[in-house]
Amino acid sequence: MTRWATPKLASYAGLSGVGLLAALVSGRPELVALTAPFVLALVAGLAIAVTPRIGVDFELDEARALEGDELGARIAVQASTPVERLELYLKLPPGVERVEGRNPVGLHLASGELRELELTVRANRWGGHVLGPVYVRAFDALGFLAWEARSAEQRELRVYPREDALRRVLPPREPQLSSGNEVSRRKGEGIEFADIRQWTVGDPLKRVNWRASARRGELWVNESHPERNTDVILFVDAFAEARRGNEGTLDLAARATAVLADAYADRRDRIGLISFGGILRWLSPDLGVAQLYRVVDALLDTQVVLSYYWKEIDVIPRRTLPPNALVIALSPLLDPRSVGALLDLRARGHDLAVIDVSPVPFTVRPDSGLDAIAYDIWALRRDALRQSLQRSGVAVAEWRAGTPLQAVLEEVRAYRRHARYAHA
Amino acid sequence: MHAGSFTQLVAAAAALGLALMAAGVLWRLPLTIPWAVLLTAAAYLVGREGSPVVDGGAAVVGVLLLVAAELASWSIGEDPRIRAEPSLVLRRALTIGALVAGALVLDVLLLGAAAISSSSGVALAAVGVAAAVGAMVVVVRLVRG
Numbered sequence: 237m238t239r240w241a242t243p244k245l246a247s248y249a250g251l252s253g254v255g256l257l258a259a260l261v262s263g264r265p266e267l268v269a270l271t272a273p274f275v276l277a278l279v280a281g282l283a284i285a286v287t288p289r290i291g292v293d294f295e296l297d298e299a300r301a302l303e304g305d306e307l308g309a310r311i312a313v314q315a316s317t318p319v320e321r322l323e324l325y326l327k328l329p330p331g332v333e334r335v336e337g338r339n340p341v342g343l344h345l346a347s348g349e350l351r352e353l354e355l356t357v358r359a360n361r362w363g364g365h366v367l368g369p370v371y372v373r374a375f376d377a378l379g380f381l382a383w384e385a386r387s388a389e390q391r392e393l394r395v396y397p398r399e400d401a402l403r404r405v406l407p408p409r410e411p412q413l414s415s416g417n418e419v420s421r422r423k424g425e426g427i428e429f430a431d432i433r434q435w436t437v438g439d440p441l442k443r444v445n446w447r448a449s450a451r452r453g454e455l456w457v458n459e460s461h462p463e464r465n466t467d468v469i470l471f472v473d474a475f476a477e478a479r480r481g482n483e484g485t486l487d488l489a490a491r492a493t494a495v496l497a498d499a500y501a502d503r504r505d506r507i508g509l510i511s512f513g514g515i516l517r518w519l520s521p522d523l524g525v526a527q528l529y530r531v532v533d534a535l536l537d538t539q540v541v542l543s544y545y546w547k548e549i550d551v552i553p554r555r556t557l558p559p560n561a562l563v564i565a566l567s568p569l570l571d572p573r574s575v576g577a578l579l580d581l582r583a584r585g586h587d588l589a590v591i592d593v594s595p596v597p598f599t600v601r602p603d604s605g606l607d608a609i610a611y612d613i614w615a616l617r618r619d620a621l622r623q624s625l626q627r628s629g630v631a632v633a634e635w636r637a638g639t640p641l642q643a644v645l646e647e648v649r650a651y652r653r654h655a656r657y658a659h660a
Numbered sequence: 661m662h663a664g665s666f667t668q669l670v671a672a673a674a675a676l677g678l679a680l681m682a683a684g685v686l687w688r689l690p691l692t693i694p695w696a697v698l699l700t701a702a703a704y705l706v707g708r709e710g711s712p713v714v715d716g717g718a719a720v721v722g723v724l725l726l727v728a729a730e731l732a733s734w735s736i737g738e739d740p741r742i743r744a745e746p747s748l749v750l751r752r753a754l755t756i757g758a759l760v761a762g763a764l765v766l767d768v769l770l771l772g773a774a775a776i777s778s779s780s781g782v783a784l785a786a787v788g789v790a791a792a793v794g795a796m797v798v799v800v801r802l803v804r805g
Contacts, residue, residue, distance in 0.1 A: 342744030
């Protein structure tokens, strides 16, 4: 522990010295009487001061939590010497706040006493958080000396975005070849009825449509749509974000990505992730709950990192973007590099849908003057950007904070239903 | 010096001491406390100037100065963000109370001894020198490390 003298010690020592010297010089007993209490305090305080020996242990009830969850934390502090006054502080990261319990707290510990302090904290923001260290500061009985230390105890808390339920998700233009929940437009082995056709050699008997065959006087068989799975790539634009207070476009994008990943994983689709920003992160598509956790864990590490490096879509490994994969991009469309990458993806024939996580709610339009005009121009440019993406055949829907994600997905879905792809 | 201006000087020194103490508490300036104590003590001593009799009230004044300094230090050091347990507050108050009681007894003993035996001035001087030297040693040790 680091020891230091408080200003009180210097003050009392100075007063004692000056007072006693003045009493000697002047020979007045009153001066001694005025100084003696300070001398007594100084002597007594330093005589009874003991260097404290304290052990601190810090535990979190859970290492993983959902956004908004409350969880318990316990700080156990044990003193092997008496500690007259101890101040204890657990450092909480910005995304985690104290709900119940005392932090920082002042307490007294007897020799050998073990005290457990209970805290309830709330995880307010998704992401990886580190709770701790625990800072301790001890004082002697009269506050002349202080000892400070920092416990190395730190606990990591991974906070996952809270998920909304999606009734239905975006279907891909073309599914993959493996079995899944997506009804393919092609005809083949499946459950969903597609059409009837004349019987040919090799058709199994169970496929014969007896009613149609009786009416036509020859054998006709049922055709069906096969159920296929989908490769979905969730593309998170982490180049720039608009933020106001505790909320920002990246938070919304991360939440939506987690919701989409969960919904597609439920359908047994393969999901992949590309976090396209100052730091490029990717996960090749895979299926299952393990992949869902991998995606969400990768999301927690996503953050906006300032970079001037001009990234092209070529930097993304080829395996991450399989053919016929549905790419769902979540972007505030603030950085030209990400917009360029999206246009590039579309130009390469990828099935692309863009959810424009609107930065507008995180900005304030100036009342008047040039600033207001600049703001309006910026808003118009954003509209123009969305339209240019739509002209390229990309379904774009603006998502504002507070709007259900399902509504935005339906908007994208409607656009994709009406806008047909032209293969040239 | 006229009696009127003398009284004014005492009042001014005491007021300045009070103001310094108040300012120190308000703006959390711990180094104003010794100056405030010095000024108030000086005001008391100036007020006693010319009186040949040892004042028994000096014990009370000395203890009151200590109480003021202790409470001011507590107030300055108190951080509203740190929630102290009630038992800790009680313990601090009791510690200060014990210190004040001890200081009062010490002062009464000192003044009593000074009043009873004026011939023991040499012994008192020796004790004073030892205490002053001790205080200086403490200051030097603090400065050095």
